[in-house]
Amino acid sequence: MGLFMTFEGTIISTTKLHDALIDYGGILKYWVVVPISSPSDGFLFYCRGANINGEIIEIASEIIQTKIKVVSVTAFYVLERGSVTSIGKMTNVNFTYGFNLIPLRFGGYLILVYQGDINFGYVLNEDGNVYSNWSLPQPLVLPKYQSAYVVLVNNSFVFVENQNNSIWNVTRDDLYRFYRQDNRLNNPIIESTSPIIGSQVNESTKKLQFTFAYPVTLSNSNISIYQQINGSNDLLRQRFQGDASSQLCHLYSNDNKTVIIQVFPSTFNEPNSLYYVTIENNFVKRSDSDEALLGIDKNLWTLTTVENKNYVYSSQITGVIRLTPDGSNHYLSLSSVDQQKFHKQLATDLSSIIPVEDNRLTAADGLEKDMSTGSLQILLPFNIKDTTNLSKKSANKIYQDFNTLLKYKEYSALMNYNTTILIDETYPMTIAPFLLRDYTELIIGIVLLTIALLILYFLASRKFKKARNLAMFNLIFIVIDLGLRISFFVNDAHKVPELYVPTLIILIISIFINTSASFAITIHEISKNPDFSKWASKYGQFLPILTIISAGRIEALNVLTSKFGMLEIFSATFSEVAEKIIFFVGILCLFVCEIPQFIIQQYFGV
Incomplete structure (x- = not known):
């Protein structure tokens, strides 16, 4: 039984083991091996390479010498895991000089025999027998301190010689391949x-x-x-x-x-x-x-x-990506200036990875906060510009390529950048709504409704000059505003925990104040105002509906006294007390509800 050790550096065959360990900083690794016959003088030669089976091997050699002359070499072939695969006896070696034995990837070995600056090169077959000389001059003079050599993985031997301070000579010799001579991958297996x-x-x-x-x-x-x-x-x-x-x-x-x-x-x-x-x-x-x-x-x-192909044109896209919880915390810890730099750098890194021109994928203004996963995450928008050059990727193709990269984030270059590694791969880029494209039918409907209302307003104003026709428009806007506020609370406020409770409180206070005031005015006018009481006896069924609408703004009650179209249903009469209540409650809601709600939404960027 013996101990096979490897250590850093290159030694010649005449170097003693203890000298090599001292010179090169100690043992890298070792194995316990059982050779066929134990070496009498230790392992005095070591090299690393690959054999024709594509296995990574270590070669240690026992040198048996009489004085200076080498009479035989026993090579132990040790695999990466430490097992000895074979022990070869090179019995026809008869050198009186030092030598280096180098395994060749496509079979055989190169043995360099040298004395001082004089070098001989021989190619050995797998059995250790000399197959041929190298094709370089024999002998070759390589000044010891002015040259260096290396054997490449493609069986090429290259040496560099410094002829003077400014001229270097590089020479290559393609050594014989015993196996797979046509292999272009430098891998014989x-x-x-x-x-x-x-x-x-x-x-x-x-x-x-x-x-x-x-x-x-x-x-x-x-x-x-x-x-x-x-x-x-x-x-x-x-x-x-x-x-x-x-x-x-x-x-x-x-x-x-x-x-x-x-x-x-x-x-x-x-x-x-x-x-x-x-x-x-x-x-x-x-x-x-x-x-x-x-x-x-x-x-x-x-x-x-393959060569360029023509893409299908697509218009500009605004896409939204989400940062991971850790990425979101990092983003929120930055100053506003550094947040902008991060956003722009993220766009630059994405352009490099997809890849696409820098000016076609840019950071867009704004951000959103998402709590849909139970933790705060930041949503960042990006603009993907279109192009009229159909040989370049369309905006939609860039969007698709990014989502594919994101799907396989763990295996892509997204893991190699400090910015892109913070993107949440569970949230594909979503296309932000584009009004003219995504809400065409709704926009057309709103435009037609507005035109119809304007026509009715001008006709009514012309025919009924004493009527306050704008009150009907105010009523419509109040209904829309109330619907949007409720929709915002239900769909968006919960995404940001800091926003949810204030929004709920403001919505409840607003509805409570307006509804209570509307109900109080209705009771007061029925009991104290004979004219309104008379009107209510005919159109009282309309009051509950209007009370609900006035939850948005108390000014909705003004439609009752607007005389719109000179219709009797819109010809009620409020007392001076009722009109003052409507006015002051409107002012109160403005300062208590409307302005705080606006400030909160601006602060949280929603």
Whole structure:
């Protein structure tokens, strides 16, 4: 039994173990392993890489040497989870210099043999036998303190040499691939993708899939789809873990080799654009060993969307979104100036995420407070401008794309911004009513009614000059005002707890004062005013209706004395006491009810 340790840094094969631990800051991790034969001088070489099975491996080597000359190398291949998969004996190694052993992703190894600045490169096969020299000069002079090298995931060897203070020389050698020589994803275990690299996709694309060389299980790393903006910025369109949800990602049940992922309707929503898919390591594991497998790096699995299409024109939209309770508390904690900045920044961030031009999605004035969920939440409005260029998204398309992003907020770029993360995903953007569009029939009805009343007023004024014809208009407005106040209390006041109780109190006081005064006037006039008592004997059945209407404003009683149309029903006579009561009660309600109600609504922004 032995102890396999890994530590930070790069060491050469002649470095002693205790020196390496001191130089590089201690052990990163260790495993207890049982090798076939215990090394006699400790593990003196270590490197990390991936093998042809797409598994992330550690390689430790036992060096058996006589004085300086290396006579054999035993390599222990250890998986990420700590199990030894194989122990290979490289018996044909006969080097008298130091060396570095580097695993190649598409099979085999690169071994660099060096003494000072002199370097030799050899490609070894999976058995550790020399397959070929590299194609670079043999030997290659790499000044120790003026050069650096790296082996890339596509089996390329690159070294950089500083020839002088201003000139650097970069050289690359494409090393031999033992497996999948045509693989463009730098992952030897992915056999195919659908769509293939460079394919065209469109908004109706609903899924992507890719197939591994052997059965896999889904794990907890991410798969992401990005859109390139202006050739440099990468905009996240969607991201989720392999084991997030079977609706988002699942395996083809027949063989468990093919992974199928859902594509959101808003992902490929930008025509004539470049997208790419990235898959993190450990997105899937081998089903037989539970080992994490390699993914796909950025800009390898690329896709393009089809050319511009003509959208259907739609008019401007004012949409309302809701902040989460935490977001609402944060918003209310800001000063009025900072609230405006937050609102504008939210519009800017949404424009970047959807994406759409900044000047087409802007913050609108105002806010509302919503208590429908039991906690205070802020509603913020935004204007989505239309465009006459039908090759660009319509206002309605922008609205739809945002709601799709919001539906999948957890998996979109909405989670990446300090502002958009505060949007409530349970409340889709709602289109604010637009009078001319949404209330056309009602507006036409009001206009026609107003015209009819004006015609009647002028005809009545012309024919009955002694009548107070405006009293009938006042009565109509009083009825409408009372209806709106009751509707506001029932439908809106409860959304803001600070508004509910004051509104209820003011409404009750107003109705009580007006109704009581109306009832008192009616009793007083019947008992004290003979003319009114005579009128009441004929039209008394009309008094209860008018008393109810006067709950809105006591001035509704004035219609009884207006002589509208010179009709007898509107020809009652009030005493001077009744007229004074009507006047002073109206003044009282103005200061006690109307003005406080207006102040409260303005204060709470409703």
